[in-house]
Amino acid sequence: MDIIRLKNVKKQYKNGTTALYDLNLNIEKGSFVFIIGGSGSGKSTLMKLLYREEKPTSGQIIVGGINVAKLRNSKVYKLRRKLGIVFQDYRLLPKLTVYENVAFAMEVIGAKKQEIRSKVLKSLEIVGLKSKIHNYPNQLSGGEQQRVAIARAIVNNPKMLICDEPTGNLDPEMSMEVMKIIERINEEWGTTVLVVTHDKEIVNKLKKQVVTLKDGRLVNNKAKGTYDNENT
Amino acid sequence: MKILRMIGRGIRDAIKSVFRNFSLSLASISCITITLIIVAISIILSYNVTNFTKEIEKDLTIVVFVNNDATEEDIQNINLELKKIENIVQKETIYKSKADVKKEMQKESEIFNSVMEEWNNESNPLKDTFQIKVKNVEKIKDTAKKIEKIDKISVVRYGEGMVDKLISAFSSIQKVTYGAVIALILVTIFLIINTIKLTIYSRKREISIMRLVGASNFTIKIPFIIEGIILGLLGSIVPVLIVIFGYPYLYRVMNGYVFTPLVTLITPTPFIYTIVAITIIIGIIVGMIGSSSAVRKYLKV
Incomplete structure (x- = not known):
């Protein structure tokens, strides 16, 4: 079964630049997919379309049964509750502790206090930060901050985890550590994982499905792909 | 919840x-x-x-002075005519004979009291009055004009301009x-x-x-x-x-x-x-x- 279905998706920004031309892509539930491509290839636009930060100019996008292209602004939260999103810049709240940052994602959807406590601690345990729950983000390293962001993304048990350059700001060692956590989530919970990256090393090491974009078009979709130089 | x-x-x-x-x-x-x-x-x-x-507005009153030659009948007539005017609050129309007015004034001050003491019904220079309240103060002028047309009435006062x-x-x-x-x-x-x-x-x-x-x-x-x-x-x-x-x-x-x-x-x-x-x-x-x-x-x- 496909969790993501894109049909003839075109995205043209208001300034006239076209980021995606007639994109067709299906992604199966439970899979782990790398989306790679050089800058300007449209990979970030694709991500934004999936979590409805942008609307497609034309075409159909179905994510987890929701017609994203037709989703009204006031109903966007219904889509976002099915997704966990991780960004390159972590997007943590600096005035909240690690625990509060993760709990925030559950509080805003109205969860009960006891439920919040057990789930927050569980997801912080998965990312290996249970000992730092009272620290503030600025007291953590980049890798640790990204792990907090992952804990926040998975705390509501999303069907799908979308990571936009999750290792962009991290050194190779930390990058690998973060990717291992994401891989574990995919394997143990069956969460569909989409990772946008241009980090050659992790793509080649993990040997997952690789979707390659170039100049707004899909050029390659391999089951066990690698990051080849000719792709970029 | x-x-x-x-x-x-x-x-x-x-x-x-x-x-x-x-x-x-x-x-x-x-x-x-x-x-x-x-x-x-x-x-x-x-x-x-x-x-x-x-x-x-509550205190604003039209005072109607009845001519001295008016008979009891005339006073009845004036009263009836007043009842026909729409803008008057009928319940609050008060008739005061000159004797009543005299008594009231005597109560108000010592000097009036001693002077008025000597007046009898004939020599009393005061007049019988009607005190009238109106419903709508803005129409007070029209109402006063209507009252003036009634017979045997001398002066109508309502503190005009100032009010x-x-x-x-x-x-x-x-x-x-x-x-x-x-x-x-x-x-x-x-x-x-x-x-x-x-x-x-x-x-x-x-x-x-x-x-x-x-x-x-x-x-x-x-x-x-x-x-x-x-x-x-x-x-x-x-x-x-x-x-x-x-x-x-x-x-x-x-x-x-x-x-x-x-x-x-x-x-x-x-x-x-x-x-x-x-x-x-x-x-x-x-x-x-x-x-x-x-x-x-x-x-x-």
Whole structure:
């Protein structure tokens, strides 16, 4: 079964630049997919379309049964509750502790206090930060901050985890550590994982499905792909 | 249950936010405070003007003097004619014979008493009178003209010019105060929207993260609306104190009237409580409108 279905998706920004031309892509539930491509290839636009930060100019996008292209602004939260999103810049709240940052994602959807406590601690345990729950983000390293962001993304048990350059700001060692956590989530919970990256090393090491974009078009979709130089 | 939990969290977040962004909150609060003071004063003024106008209207009487040669029958006739005039409050029409008027005047002063003592029914120079109240003060001139047409009547008096001018002056003062109150409220809402926009601007990131982790627009709005209410409440403290202590003080100092006992002030209790309630409600509504319209812009990410 496909969790993501894109049909003839075109995205043209208001300034006239076209980021995606007639994109067709299906992604199966439970899979782990790398989306790679050089800058300007449209990979970030694709991500934004999936979590409805942008609307497609034309075409159909179905994510987890929701017609994203037709989703009204006031109903966007219904889509976002099915997704966990991780960004390159972590997007943590600096005035909240690690625990509060993760709990925030559950509080805003109205969860009960006891439920919040057990789930927050569980997801912080998965990312290996249970000992730092009272620290503030600025007291953590980049890798640790990204792990907090992952804990926040998975705390509501999303069907799908979308990571936009999750290792962009991290050194190779930390990058690998973060990717291992994401891989574990995919394997143990069956969460569909989409990772946008241009980090050659992790793509080649993990040997997952690789979707390659170039100049707004899909050029390659391999089951066990690698990051080849000719792709970029 | 879920809604209550959300509101509970909204209150907690709102209180935190008021103190975390204290300098901005203080700006909003002082802005609300200043306008509410002016609004409260304008409302007090406007209520008092309405009150004096009513009081003066109540006292406004047309006095009809009956000619000395009028017989009992003529007086009956005058009474009937008066009943036909629409603008007269029939229940309050009082007939006083000259003997009654004499007695009344004697009671009023010692000098009148000694002079009038000597008058008998024949030598009494006073006249029989009708005292008439009108329903609509603005039509008092027409009514007086109609009364003048009745036979056997000499003079009709209603304190003409002065009363007319006073009433028209009061009604224009009132219109100006109403206008000022409405304009001030609008200006305050505008200022609050801008001040709260600043607080919200500093929390743009937080709102966008809330949207990303799946908070509905309603959930995002709750803490901001509650924050607006809290700012409105805090902003109304000083105006409320000014009303509670200031108005009774003014009332005592001025002995309850302005310049002449004709223009009386409204007694402080329960009047000040009405004003306090109005002030607080305006504060809350202004805060709510300000914050909810300020946050709307950031809910499109």
